[in-house]
Amino acid sequence: MFYSHHIDDALEAKVGPHGLPQAVFDRELARATPALDKIRQWRNDGTLPLLKLPAARDDIAAIRPHAEHFRKFEHLVVFGIGGSNLGGQTLVALKDHGFGPAKGHPKIWFMDNVDPATFAEMCERLPLERTGVFAISKSGTTAETLTQLYSLLPLLEAKVGKANLAKHLLVITEPKDNVLRRTAMRLGCPVLDHDPNIGGRYSVLSLVGLLPALIAGVDVAAVREGAASVLDPVLAAKEATGLAPAVGAALSVGLAKERGVHTTVLMPYCDRLGYFGFWFRQLWAESLGKDGKGTTPVRAMGTVDQHSQLQLYLGGPADKLFTVLILDTKGQGRPIPAAELGGDKSLAYLEGQGLGDLILAEADATAATLVKNGRPTRVIRLKTLDEKVMGALMMHYMLETMFAAELWGVDAFDQPAVEEGKILTRQYLSQRRRS
Amino acid sequence: MFYSHHIDDALEAKVGPHGLPQAVFDRELARATPALDKIRQWRNDGTLPLLKLPAARDDIAAIRPHAEHFRKFEHLVVFGIGGSNLGGQTLVALKDHGFGPAKGHPKIWFMDNVDPATFAEMCERLPLERTGVFAISKSGTTAETLTQLYSLLPLLEAKVGKANLAKHLLVITEPKDNVLRRTAMRLGCPVLDHDPNIGGRYSVLSLVGLLPALIAGVDVAAVREGAASVLDPVLAAKEATGLAPAVGAALSVGLAKERGVHTTVLMPYCDRLGYFGFWFRQLWAESLGKDGKGTTPVRAMGTVDQHSQLQLYLGGPADKLFTVLILDTKGQGRPIPAAELGGDKSLAYLEGQGLGDLILAEADATAATLVKNGRPTRVIRLKTLDEKVMGALMMHYMLETMFAAELWGVDAFDQPAVEEGKILTRQYLSQRRRS
Numbered sequence: 001m002f003y004s005h006h007i008d009d010a011l012e013a014k015v016g017p018h019g020l021p022q023a024v025f026d027r028e029l030a031r032a033t034p035a036l037d038k039i040r041q042w043r044n045d046g047t048l049p050l051l052k053l054p055a056a057r058d059d060i061a062a063i064r065p066h067a068e069h070f071r072k073f074e075h076l077v078v079f080g081i082g083g084s085n086l087g088g089q090t091l092v093a094l095k096d097h098g099f100g101p102a103k104g105h106p107k108i109w110f111m112d113n114v115d116p117a118t119f120a121e122m123c124e125r126l127p128l129e130r131t132g133v134f135a136i137s138k139s140g141t142t143a144e145t146l147t148q149l150y151s152l153l154p155l156l157e158a159k160v161g162k163a164n165l166a167k168h169l170l171v172i173t174e175p176k177d178n179v180l181r182r183t184a185m186r187l188g189c190p191v192l193d194h195d196p197n198i199g200g201r202y203s204v205l206s207l208v209g210l211l212p213a214l215i216a217g218v219d220v221a222a223v224r225e226g227a228a229s230v231l232d233p234v235l236a237a238k239e240a241t242g243l244a245p246a247v248g249a250a251l252s253v254g255l256a257k258e259r260g261v262h263t264t265v266l267m268p269y270c271d272r273l274g275y276f277g278f279w280f281r282q283l284w285a286e287s288l289g290k291d292g293k294g295t296t297p298v299r300a301m302g303t304v305d306q307h308s309q310l311q312l313y314l315g316g317p318a319d320k321l322f323t324v325l326i327l328d329t330k331g332q333g334r335p336i337p338a339a340e341l342g343g344d345k346s347l348a349y350l351e352g353q354g355l356g357d358l359i360l361a362e363a364d365a366t367a368a369t370l371v372k373n374g375r376p377t378r379v380i381r382l383k384t385l386d387e388k389v390m391g392a393l394m395m396h397y398m399l400e401t402m403f404a405a406e407l408w409g410v411d412a413f414d415q416p417a418v419e420e421g422k423i424l425t426r427q428y429l430s431q432r433r434r435s
Numbered sequence: 436m437f438y439s440h441h442i443d444d445a446l447e448a449k450v451g452p453h454g455l456p457q458a459v460f461d462r463e464l465a466r467a468t469p470a471l472d473k474i475r476q477w478r479n480d481g482t483l484p485l486l487k488l489p490a491a492r493d494d495i496a497a498i499r500p501h502a503e504h505f506r507k508f509e510h511l512v513v514f515g516i517g518g519s520n521l522g523g524q525t526l527v528a529l530k531d532h533g534f535g536p537a538k539g540h541p542k543i544w545f546m547d548n549v550d551p552a553t554f555a556e557m558c559e560r561l562p563l564e565r566t567g568v569f570a571i572s573k574s575g576t577t578a579e580t581l582t583q584l585y586s587l588l589p590l591l592e593a594k595v596g597k598a599n600l601a602k603h604l605l606v607i608t609e610p611k612d613n614v615l616r617r618t619a620m621r622l623g624c625p626v627l628d629h630d631p632n633i634g635g636r637y638s639v640l641s642l643v644g645l646l647p648a649l650i651a652g653v654d655v656a657a658v659r660e661g662a663a664s665v666l667d668p669v670l671a672a673k674e675a676t677g678l679a680p681a682v683g684a685a686l687s688v689g690l691a692k693e694r695g696v697h698t699t700v701l702m703p704y705c706d707r708l709g710y711f712g713f714w715f716r717q718l719w720a721e722s723l724g725k726d727g728k729g730t731t732p733v734r735a736m737g738t739v740d741q742h743s744q745l746q747l748y749l750g751g752p753a754d755k756l757f758t759v760l761i762l763d764t765k766g767q768g769r770p771i772p773a774a775e776l777g778g779d780k781s782l783a784y785l786e787g788q789g790l791g792d793l794i795l796a797e798a799d800a801t802a803a804t805l806v807k808n809g810r811p812t813r814v815i816r817l818k819t820l821d822e823k824v825m826g827a828l829m830m831h832y833m834l835e836t837m838f839a840a841e842l843w844g845v846d847a848f849d850q851p852a853v854e855e856g857k858i859l860t861r862q863y864l865s866q867r868r869r870s
Contacts, residue, residue, distance in 0.1 A: 082742025097553055098544075099560040109533075112739050115706040116768035116791040118532055125534040144738060147785060147793050150771045179779050186777055200742070262697060262754055263731055271550040282743035289747025296698055296747065296755075298733065303579060304547050306856060307517025307635070308717035312724025312731065314852035319697055320731070330867075333551035336585045342621055344614050349861045350582060352868050356551040358582050358860075361867065365859035372855065417749035420807065421741060424800035425793075426784045432765075432796065433787050 002226055002392035003382050005244040007251050009367070010321060010376035018261075018318045019376045020254045028250035028257075028407055032240035035406040039399075040235055048413075050198050051235075053205040054228035054395065060220055063207050066170060066190060067214040073132040073168075076106045077122070078212055079148040080136035083200020084172075085110045086282055087209030087394075090275040091223065092216040094390060097272050102217045106132065110212075114144045119151060128159040135171050136208055138194045140178025143425065149183070165189075172208060199413055201283045204394055219387045226391025234399055245396050248378070249403030252321060255376060256295050261321050264295045265313065268325035269302035269363035272385060277301065280397050287401045290410040290417070295321075303362045310366065314373045322370050322377045326363040327385055332356025437661055437827035438817050440679040442686050444802070445756060445811035453696075453753045454811045455689045463685035463692075463842055467675035470841040474834075475670055483848075485633050486670075488640040489663035489830065495655055498642050501605060501625060502649040508567040508603075511541045512557070513647055514583040515571035518635020519607075520545045521717055522644030522829075525710040526658065527651040529825060532707050537652045541567065545647075549579045554586060563594040570606050571643055573629045575613025578860065584618070600624075607643060634848055636718045639829055654822045661826025669834055680831050683813070684838030687756060690811060691730050696756050699730045700748065703760035704737035704798035707820055708828075712736065715832050722836045725845040725852070730756075738797045745801065749808045757805050757812045761798040762820055767791025 012019035042048035053059075070076055078085060089110045095102045109122065133152065137145040157165050169189035173180045174196045184191045198206050205227055210220040233243060240246035255261035264284065266277050277299030288294035300309055302324070313320060333354030341347045350358075370377040382389055405412030447454035477483035488494075505511055513520060524545045530537045544557065568587065572580040592600050604624035608615045609631045619626045633641050640662055645655040668678060675681035690696035699719065701712050712734030723729035735744055737759070748755060768789030776782045785793075805812040817824055840847030 081739070086743070097556065099556045112742075113706055113736065114738055114790045114794045114797075115704075116764055116789060116794070118706045119768060119790050121532065121534045141781065143785070143793060143797075146782065147771070147788070147790055150775060150785070151769055151790055154769075154775065179777075179781055182779065183777055262752055269550075271548055271553045278743075285744050285747035285751070289749075289751030291750065292752055294747055294751040296731070296733065296751070298731065301548065303549055304516070306853065308521070308713075309720045310853050310856065311850040312720035312729055314724075314855075315726065316720070316724030316729040316731070317697055317727055329551055333554060334586055334589075336582070340585060340589065342614075342618055344617065346576065346614055347581065349864050350578070350585070353582070353864055354551065355549045355554050355582055355586055357864060357867065358578060359549045359551065361860045361863040362549075362578075362856070365856045365863055368859055369856040373852070415746040417808070418741065418745045420749075421745065421797070421800045421804040424803055425796045428796040428800055429784050429788055429792060432792065 002229055002389045003380050003396070005247065006379045006381070007247060009371045010251055010255070010378045015371055015376050016374040018259060018374050020251060020258060024254045024258045025250055028254040029240050029246060031407055032246040032250055032403050035246070035403055036234065036237055036240065038406065039402065043235065047197065049195050050202050050205060050398070051231065054224045054231050056224070057221060059207065060210065060214075063192065063211050063214065066192070067211060070132040070170065071105060071215050073106045074130040075126050076108045076132045076134065076212070076215060077126070078108060078110045078134045078136065079145045080110070080134070081112055081142055081144045082282055083203050084136040084138070084145075084208055085112045086201075086275065086279040087204025088212035090204065090279045090394075091209055091213035091218050091390065093272050093275045094218055094385070094387065095216045097274075105217050106215065108212055108216055111148060114147055119148070123152070123155055128156050131168065133169050134212070135169070135180060136194070137173055137180050138196070138200060140173040140180035143422070146179060172211070201286055202398055202413070204279070205391075222387035223391035226388035227395035229388070230392050230395040230399065240403070245399035246403045248396070248400040249407055251378065252295065253404055253407040255321050261319055261376065262295050263298055263320040265298045265300050265320050265322045266325065267300035267302050267305065267322060267366075268327075269359055270325070270327045270385060271301075273325060274301055276390070276393065279394075283397060283401050286415050287412040288404055288408060288410060293408045293410055302366060303359060306362065306366060313370065313375065318375065320375065322375055323380060324363060324367040324370070324377060325380045325382070326360070326367070327382045329356030329360050437664055437824045438815050438831070440682065441814045441816070442682060444806045445686055445690070445813045450806055450811050451809040453694060453809050455686060455693060459689045459693045460685055463689040464675050464681060466842055467681040467685055467838050470681070470838055471669065471672055471675065473841065474837065478670065482632065484630050485637050485640060485833070486666065489659045489666050491659070492656060494642065495645065498627065498646050498649065501627070502646060505567040505605065506540060506650050508541045509565035510561050511543045511567045511569065511647070511650060512561070513543060513545045513569045513571065514580045515545070515569070516547055516577055516579045517717055518638050519571040519573070519580075519643060520547045521636075521710065521714040522639025523647035525639065525714045525829075526644055526648035526653050526825065528707050528710045529653055529820075529822065530651045532709075540652050541650065543647055543651055546583060549582055554583070558587070558590055563591050566603065568604050569647070570604070570615060571629070572608055572615050573631070573635060575608040575615035578857070581614060607646070636721055637833055637848070639714070640826075657822035658826035661823035662830035664823070665827050665830040665834065675838070680834035681838045683831070683835040684842055686813065687730065688839055688842040690756050696754055696811065697730050698733055698755040700733045700735050700755050700757045701760065702735035702737050702740065702757060702801075703762075704794055705760070705762045705820060706736075708760060709736055711825070711828065714829075718832060718836050721850050722847040723839055723843060723845060728843045728845055737801060738794060741797065741801060748805065748810065753810065755810065757810055758815060759798060759802040759805070759812060760815045760817070761795070761802070762817045764791030764795050
């Protein structure tokens with residue numbers, strides 16, 4: 001196991017009246033067992049090809065030449081929205097957490113909005129002649145991705161010339177006729193197939209997430225290996241008991257039903273898991289927020305949000321489940337010698353400690369404080385954070401989301417409510433042009 | 436007015452049963468009127484010096500020489516946690532929204548965590564000999580800020596020499612004896628006074644927020660001017676009716692009390708307001724989350740979160756108030772000529788439109804869709820986004836938070852619950868060193 005999962009401090013016996021009664025937990029967990037057969041079936045009949053990805057390697061070999069080509073650029077711009085971007089971003093954060101990419105790799109810019117000011121700055125700042133561009137849209141009709149691409153094309157062509165344009169571009173979309181594919185064919189740039197049966201928020205283990213990761217220097221086979229370490233026991237299990245993703249789902253759904261816990265806070269103590277929090281947020285919200293069900297995912301960050309949100313978590317309404325994700329960083333960072341602390345006794349507690357000791361102590365202290373204040377808290381512990389661990393965490397949460405959907409009786413894979421806004425957007429654009 | 440504020444679509448008459456009944460709104464708004472006298476008193480007796488800042492200019496003149504000095508560096512690292520960082524970050528985002536600072540200004544890195552991996556990367560990547568360093572802590576005892584500073588000092592000294600060390604450093608802390616101040620005195624670097632009566636989350640209009648902003652090229656006098664445009668009418672008012680910050684507070688508190696609205700979503704359609712969302716999140720959570728009261732602030736981003744959170748907003752539990760912040764971007768971005776769209780009829784709706792038209796249409800469509808689905812929604816509209824508008828928005832939300840605290844009967848300025856975790860952190864560190 002690449003992580004350990006502790007839920008005792010979320011149960012009534014340990015945390016008091018806001019916690020989940022053992023009997024309710026047991027009931028929900030038992031209800032998760034039938035989902036095992038469904039998951040096996042989804043895997044075997046091809047309904048859910050994502051469940052075959054952890055074991056696959058051939059498709060990685062197939063995208064490697066594209067990775068080699070785009071790695072030569074100085075910058076890579078990825079046009080993609082929501083799930084088309086969050087997975088890749090989460091993986092890339094293993095190699096670039098703010099100060100730039102690993103040496104010999106391009107800086108990857110995940111453009112996930114259509115703000116004209118940001119776009120103008122991007123075009124002014126990036127040397128387009130040394131920039132590669134990905135456009136990712138499963139349907140091939142996403143308004144934002146298309147507008148971004150069409151806004152950039154003339155500028156890119158002006159810099160690199162019509163003959164070279166195709167070398168800078170790559171498109172990922174479903175293997176059927178759509179606007180994005182036709183555009184790619186017309187321009188002569190490579191088009192990779194987005195599996196029609198892998199929705200955006202579940203796409204991180206497919207080429208959508210792995211191609212940018214590969215370009216950033218991430219060991220993507222190890223990501224898949226980590227995912228397999230969580231998936232395989234689920235596929236082999238006869239009952240849900242003891243399966244961490246099912247246990248997590250039973251806890252969440254039980255607390256929502258029984259204790260009015262409407263909010264679920266994911267708080268990693270690790271900057272490289274910052275995007276993981278956003279990735280989880282989409283996965284959970286979009287998969288479960290249906291028929292008045294679901295809980296609101298909140299992405300927090302330790303230690304940052306101790307100084308921003310902890311007062312609310314401890315003193316506000318008791319309507320939240322907390323997941324504290326703790327990475328063992330003991331001994332990391334330069335230990336501060338007593339002599340350098342200026343001889344101040346009030347700093348004695350920092351003597352011989354490094355940043356890793358401080359962040360670890362704060363993580364443990366926050367989890368303990370939440371429990372002391374009667375807030376249901378689960379803890380996920382990591383010994384280290386690498387590709388395998390990231391893959392394991394991602395598969396854990398994808399499966400936990402599927403189990404939770406089964407327990408709530410909603411479809412984990414659709415998003416029926418958002419079409420209305422898309423239709424209205426097109427209407428507004430059409431009306432406003434005419435006026 | 437630098438913004439317009441529309442709450443009708445959050446009322447029952449417009450949005451249906453999840454909306455606020457007019458009578459409850461009127462009752463809460465009437466209850467906000469007594470707060471006006473308190474606010475005036477806080478301003479006049481010095482309890483709340485922040486309310487004198489919008490009119491002040493001398494203090495800006497006093498920090499300008501420091502801004503000139505640090506502007507010459509290539510990078511500026513700001514060690515500060517929570518309120519010490521979020522305000523500055525929000526203002527700096529007006530000039531640097533991802534692709535780097537304005538020409539002739541340093542890149543500012545707001546280091547708001549103590550992750551050893553991030554810190555190591557920072558030290559490896561930044562040319563420390565061309566890097567300035569701020570350490571900001573009101574109390575002067577913040578563990579994170581001290582550990583960051585003490586972790587960096589030997590490395591910085593090794594690069595620039597003992598004699599030059601002080602030129603790279605600046606400290607902001609309360610004007611009383613504390614560890615950070617003593618450290619600064621020993622090193623011989625400038626120390627600026629943090630007003631003891633301005634808490635971190637309300638500090639953006641003080642030198643804490645304005646000094647980094649000044650260095651980034653932000654017109655900080657204009658920020659103050661914008662703040663004054665919202666504060667002055669409040670200070671002059673006899674009743675809360677018609678005052679946007681009081682109206683917003685009455686809406687929030689009324690919906691929480693009457694309709695079980697536990698979550699408040701702030702969704703700007705503008706990348707430069709991304710940090711504003713995080714700044715608001717701390718302000719609201721830490722000020723109001725007390726005695727079981729308060730609501731959970733959620734920072735969203737349009738259009739991004741349409742593809743991530745909107746399904747939950749529309750289809751999940753109806754326990755949220757939405758504030759959609761819409762910037763008029765009509766006509767911004769290059770209009771895409773029909774000829775360039777490859778002649779595809781399904782793209783006709785994009786002909787002649789630019790990115791600004793698309794994001795504006797999406798903002799309007801999302802607000803309309805929320806309302807159609809019976810979700811209480813308020814809209815804040817901006818004609819433009821500059822320093823004045825940002826100052827106005829910030830003062831709006833600081834005042835709205837104070838009004839809401841009065842309506843809930845909590846202290847907007849303390850954070851009593853977070854001490855326990857701090858004590859435990861020190862205990863853990865001491866125990867672990869000994870073992």
